[in-house]
Amino acid sequence: MHARIVRGAVRSAAIAAAVTGTLTWAPAATAQPSEPTPSAPTAPSKRPAPEAGSIAITKKDAAGDVLPGAAFLLLDATGQEAARGKTDGQGKLTFPDLTPGVYRLKETASGSPLHGVVADQDVIVTPGAPTDLAITDPFKAAKVLLQAKDDKTGKLLSGATVNIGTGRQTLLTLTTGAQGTATGELPVTSRESDFWVRQVKAPQGYDLYKPAKTVTTGPGAPVTVTITNAKTATTPKPDPSEKPTDKPTPKPDPSEKPTDKPTDSPSGRTRPTTADAATPDADSSPAPVAVATEEATPKAPDGSLAHTGADATPWLLGAGGLLVAVGSGALIAARRRKAAEPEQDSNGETS
Secondary structure, three states: OHHHHHHHHHHHHHHHHHHHOOOOOOOOOOOOOOOOOOOOOOOOOOOOOOOOEEEEEEEEEOOOOEOOOOEEEEEOOOOOEEEEEEOOOOOEEEEEEEOOEEEEEEEEEOOOOOEOOOOOEEEEEOOOOEEEEEEEEOEOOEEEEEEEEEOOOOOEOOOOEEEEEEOOEEEEEEEOOOOOEEEEEEOOOOOOEEEEEEEEEOOOOEOOOOOOEEEEEOOOOEEEEEEEEOEOOOOOOOOOOOOOOOOOOOOOOOOOOOOOOOOEOOOOOEOOOHHHHHOOOOOOOOOOOOOOOHHHOOOOOOOOOOOOHHHHHHHHHHHHHHHHHHHHHHHHHHHHHHHHOOOEOOOOOEO
16 A cells, blocks of 8 residues: 555656656655554563582591491482482581572481481571581490399299399380390490399299399490399198198096095095095094195196086085084084083082
8 A cells, every 4th residue: 555655656746747847856655654663672680599508517426436438318308319428537528519498318327337327307508608517326226135044943034124224324124025035225325335234023933133233235236134033932831631630638528427436635645525524423523624725726737738617526525525524523522512511500619
C-alpha cells in the first residue's frame, strides 16, 4: 500500500512536469508505522559467588596421642559425597573449598586396632573461615568372661552376680546363666587399666565370696574372671523314719493295794504296819510322841522320776496308825496311875 502511494505521487509529478515543461522535485510522502519498534532487552546483572569455607580435623585418643590414618567421609545437605580423606602423621585432615552450609561428617575407620570410631556428627561451614574439629577416638572395650565355680568340685554355678569397676564407679554387672558363665564389654580409658571385682549375690545354696579381686586388662583384650563359692553349712535334719530308742518309765498302777508288811526305813528301823498300830499293848508304858523329821520322807535319787501320790499311801497310813496307838497308850497309862494313887479326904488324910 505504501509503495502504491509512492508510485502514484511520482506519476502525478511526471504528468505535471510534462504539462508545464518544468520538472520540480516534490518530497515523497512516507507512511508512519502504527506500532513503535521494540527496544533490545537489557542483560541481567551477575551476583557475586559466596566465599568458600573449610573443615580442619585434629584426631587424638583418650590418652592424648595423635591418631594417623583415621578415615573420614563428608556428605552435603542432599546426602551426596562432598569430600573424603585420612589424617596424616600429625593426626590432621583438611577439607577445603566448601560451599557454606551444613555437612554430615562420618568416621569410617580409626586407623588403630586399639581404638573405635566416633558417632556421626553435623558440621556447619561458614564463609571465609575454617571450621576446626578436635575428635577423640575411644579405646575399644575389653572382653570379659565371668565364671562361678564350686570351690571343692569346680562345678560351674548359675545365679552368681558380680560387679566390676574402678574407684567408686561400677562399670559392668554380670550374672552367670545356666552354663555358669557370662560375658560383657568393659570400657577402658588407657592402654592398661586395673579393675576391682566384687560378688554381690552368691548362687543358691552357697556362701558369698567376700574378698575383692583385682584384674588388669587393656583395649580390646580378653580377660577371664573366676569366682569360687563354698557351700553353705547346714545342720542335718533327723530322719522321720527313725523311732526313738528310749522307753518311758512305767507309771505305778493305781489298782495295786499297799502291803501290810513293815518296810525298812532309810535309818534301819522297822516301821509298824497298819495292823500292829491298831492294837496297842495294854502293859506298855506311855511312849513319847514321835516327831516327824526329814528322815521320814525319803528323798528321790537324782535323775529318777518324781513319785506319785500312790507311792506315799503306805507311809501316810503307817503314820496315822502310830499316832493313834501312842495316844491310846498314853490314855490307858494315865488311868492306871490315877487308880493306883490313895484317895485323900478333905483333911488331907489318906484313906
